[in-house]
Amino acid sequence: MTTAEAVPETALDRRRTDDVLLEVENLRVYYDTDAGQVKAVDDVSFTLRRGERMGLVGESGSGKTTMAMALMRLHKPPAVIAGGTVTLDGVKLLDLNDEEMRQTRLRDIALVPQGAMNSLNPVYRVRDQIVDGIKHHTPKGEMPGKEVVNERVYELLNSVGLDGNVADMYPHELSGGMKQRVALAVATSLRPKMILADEPTSALDVVVQRQIMLTLEQLQQEMQASVLLVGHDMGLMAQFADVLGVMYAGHLVEFAPIAEIFEDPKHPYTKKLISSLPDIQVKGTFTGIEGLPPTLVVPPPGCRFHPRCPIYNDDEDFRGEFVDLRGSLDTGLCTTVDPPLKEMEPRRWVACHLYEGDA
Amino acid sequence: MPWNYILSRVAMFFVTIFIASTIVFFLPRISGQNPLEEKLLEEAARGGFLEDTDEMVAAFDEKYGFNDPLWEQYVKFMVDIVQFDLGRSIFNWPKTVNQLLAETIMWTLALGLLTLVFAFVIGSLMGAVLEWKRQKTFLMVLLSPVLTLSAVPYYLFGLVLLLAFSFVWSIFPLFGGYSRGIAGWPDWSNWSFIGNVLWHATLPALSVVLVSLGGWAMGMRGMMVTTKGEDYMLQAEAKGLPDRVMFLRYGIRNALLPQLTGLALQLGLIVSGLVLVEVVFSYPGVGGLLVQAIPRSDHAVIQGIVFVLALGTALATLILDLIYPLVDARIKYSQG
Numbered sequence: 001m002t003t004a005e006a007v008p009e010t011a012l013d014r015r016r017t018d019d020v021l022l023e024v025e026n027l028r029v030y031y032d033t034d035a036g037q038v039k040a041v042d043d044v045s046f047t048l049r050r051g052e053r054m055g056l057v058g059e060s061g062s063g064k065t066t067m068a069m070a071l072m073r074l075h076k077p078p079a080v081i082a083g084g085t086v087t088l089d090g091v092k093l094l095d096l097n098d099e100e101m102r103q104t105r106l107r108d109i110a111l112v113p114q115g116a117m118n119s120l121n122p123v124y125r126v127r128d129q130i131v132d133g134i135k136h137h138t139p140k141g142e143m144p145g146k147e148v149v150n151e152r153v154y155e156l157l158n159s160v161g162l163d164g165n166v167a168d169m170y171p172h173e174l175s176g177g178m179k180q181r182v183a184l185a186v187a188t189s190l191r192p193k194m195i196l197a198d199e200p201t202s203a204l205d206v207v208v209q210r211q212i213m214l215t216l217e218q219l220q221q222e223m224q225a226s227v228l229l230v231g232h233d234m235g236l237m238a239q240f241a242d243v244l245g246v247m248y249a250g251h252l253v254e255f256a257p258i259a260e261i262f263e264d265p266k267h268p269y270t271k272k273l274i275s276s277l278p279d280i281q282v283k284g285t286f287t288g289i290e291g292l293p294p295t296l297v298v299p300p301p302g303c304r305f306h307p308r309c310p311i312y313n314d315d316e317d318f319r320g321e322f323v324d325l326r327g328s329l330d331t332g333l334c335t336t337v338d339p340p341l342k343e344m345e346p347r348r349w350v351a352c353h354l355y356e357g358d359a
Numbered sequence: 360m361p362w363n364y365i366l367s368r369v370a371m372f373f374v375t376i377f378i379a380s381t382i383v384f385f386l387p388r389i390s391g392q393n394p395l396e397e398k399l400l401e402e403a404a405r406g407g408f409l410e411d412t413d414e415m416v417a418a419f420d421e422k423y424g425f426n427d428p429l430w431e432q433y434v435k436f437m438v439d440i441v442q443f444d445l446g447r448s449i450f451n452w453p454k455t456v457n458q459l460l461a462e463t464i465m466w467t468l469a470l471g472l473l474t475l476v477f478a479f480v481i482g483s484l485m486g487a488v489l490e491w492k493r494q495k496t497f498l499m500v501l502l503s504p505v506l507t508l509s510a511v512p513y514y515l516f517g518l519v520l521l522l523a524f525s526f527v528w529s530i531f532p533l534f535g536g537y538s539r540g541i542a543g544w545p546d547w548s549n550w551s552f553i554g555n556v557l558w559h560a561t562l563p564a565l566s567v568v569l570v571s572l573g574g575w576a577m578g579m580r581g582m583m584v585t586t587k588g589e590d591y592m593l594q595a596e597a598k599g600l601p602d603r604v605m606f607l608r609y610g611i612r613n614a615l616l617p618q619l620t621g622l623a624l625q626l627g628l629i630v631s632g633l634v635l636v637e638v639v640f641s642y643p644g645v646g647g648l649l650v651q652a653i654p655r656s657d658h659a660v661i662q663g664i665v666f667v668l669a670l671g672t673a674l675a676t677l678i679l680d681l682i683y684p685l686v687d688a689r690i691k692y693s694q695g
Contacts, residue, residue, distance in 0.1 A: 074596055104599070119593070120594070
């Protein structure tokens with residue numbers, strides 16, 4: 001992994017080039033259930049630049065995985081995309097027909113599955129599972145010969161730190177870390193423009209976790225692909241991501257470069273999230289975020305976070321830090337108006353009534 | 360393929376056969392009925408009267424060794440079994456059981472294997488497609504009658520078919536494996552004879568296939584539900600694989616594994632499953648023979664048929680054990 005000092009530099013470099021790869025606009029993904037419509041992803045917008053690494057964090061049920069799956073149109077009923085656009089390198093993904101979308105998967109946008117998943121077909125060798133993806137993205141008759149393909153398989157396996165003989169093994173003969181490496185090899189087999197990694201290191205121990213993340217980073221650098229890393233490990237995000245999106249109850253509540261969001265979180269939820277992280281220099285008790293995420297069938301009126309918001313509720317621990325801010329806050333708005341995501345500075349977005357005046 | 364695995368499985372096979380033959384030997388003898396007495400009583404009933412029945416039974420018992428101690432009979436039986444000599448039928452004297460089996464077993468095996476394969480392939484495909492598409496297709500409409508039928512016993516459905524297609528509409532023959540009384544038949548090199556056989560086999564086959572279809576379909580559908588929810592299915596879609604490939608190589612390929620176990624087990628049950636169907640359609644198979652032999656205590660025939668059934672089941676299991684690791688790599692050739 002790049003050293004701590006190097007991270008802001010590369011991030012700054014990337015921010016200078018305003019080359020947007022992925023643009024998500026007002027994306028809505030709803031679940032149609034008997035209990036009513038669950039707005040799992042509600043009006044989410046953000047942009048991701050070429051070669052940029054974005055982290056997406058949020059509690060369980062905040063809609064981050066639903067949104068990630070919807071980006072590849074892998075959402076399953078009862079989930080439906082109720083609106084919005086997803087543009088990948090100029091192509092509107094939601095307008096593609098099924099066959100075009102199929103071609104786009106793996107070739108332009110690839111998925112690295114959750115670490116805990118059995119994402120390999122148990123009855124085929126690793127080789128077959130790398131080759132079938134390539135084969136079904138190569139026009140008929142243009143598939144290179146067996147030797148060329150095998151060479152490519154070994155090359156891919158080596159690029160993720162695996163020995164070539166893994167190609168002839170079955171998934172049950174591999175360890176969790178090796179399986180995840182194979183998944184990385186599959187995901188990068190067509191050099192996609194974008195890699196979507198949904199908790200790629202869940203269920204792996206920290207040593208393997210670090211190795212996998214290093215490998216992912218190395219592949220990303222080499223291909224200059226963009227990465228969307230979904231998870232809830234803030235430490236991992238701090239090490240890996242250039243920009244961070246924070247989701248709460250189906251909304252993207254904050255989006256900012258990683259260093260800025262750690263130094264100066266804007267949204268009260270992000271503030272609580274970051275203050276709940278252990279600090280090696282400060283000895284003391286951690287504060288969690290009280291309460292539970294709201295039900296998305298009947299979300300709280302106004303701002304979805306207000307029932308747990310330390311500022312709205314005038315939480316004593318937070319008063320000192322926010323005393324100035326709260327003075328200008330019209331708390332009536334919190335319970336009536338859902339705050340929109342607003343750009344405070346370039347690439348700093350936040351959805352909170354605290355910053356109404358600044359926008 | 361490791362040899363010790365194969366050897367242990369083959370050894371298991373012989374142990375199974377040994378135990379099966381032992382049971383086969385003792386079971387008819389528990390009934391306490393004397394086959395010769397049954398035969399002579401039948402003759403007596405036919406002739407009106409037969410003198411000195413008891414002496415005749417005693418004489419025959421002596422001649423055929425039925426008076427020997429049980430263990431001696433058992434040893435003799437086992438020695439014969441090893442040489443595949445299943446003895447002679449008392450009721451179809453002097454035919455050997457081997458001859459009787461040779462005359463009938465191909466009918467049963469052909470009918471049984473064909474219906475099993477048809478039902479397995481059609482049923483499994485139906486179940487797989489039903490779950491894969493999950494939309495209202497014509498298959499959906501077919502499902503309820505097929506499921507209703509699976510609750511009906513073969514022979515009962517066979518009777519209904521017989522009544523409708525042979526008795527009322529006379530489309531298919533009422534009984535038999537082929538039309539009797541035609542010179543030169545059975546002649547397997549004659550196409551019109553083969554056509555005649557197929558024509559006779561249609562209703563018995565239909566009664567089995569239609570009834571067992573639902574079981575295969577439901578089994579496959581259930582497995583497909585599980586397989587569809589597997590992580591590798593999502594990954595296959597994320598890999599941009601075409602629907603056809605996901606269905607065949609990821610869906611069916613995995614969902615089929617438990618179905619194969621069911622298929623192997625059904626292989627061993629072919630003959631016993633067809634007994635009543637053969638009776639209903641007067642089909643010239645092993646089942647009809649068995650049904651004749653049991654009430655007459657024709658020990659040698661019962662023993663012979665049951666032994667062949669046990670042999671078939673054990674053989675099917677052995678073959679499955681040997682090929683399963685080729686189908687599913689997770690199952691190892693290990694001692695177990």
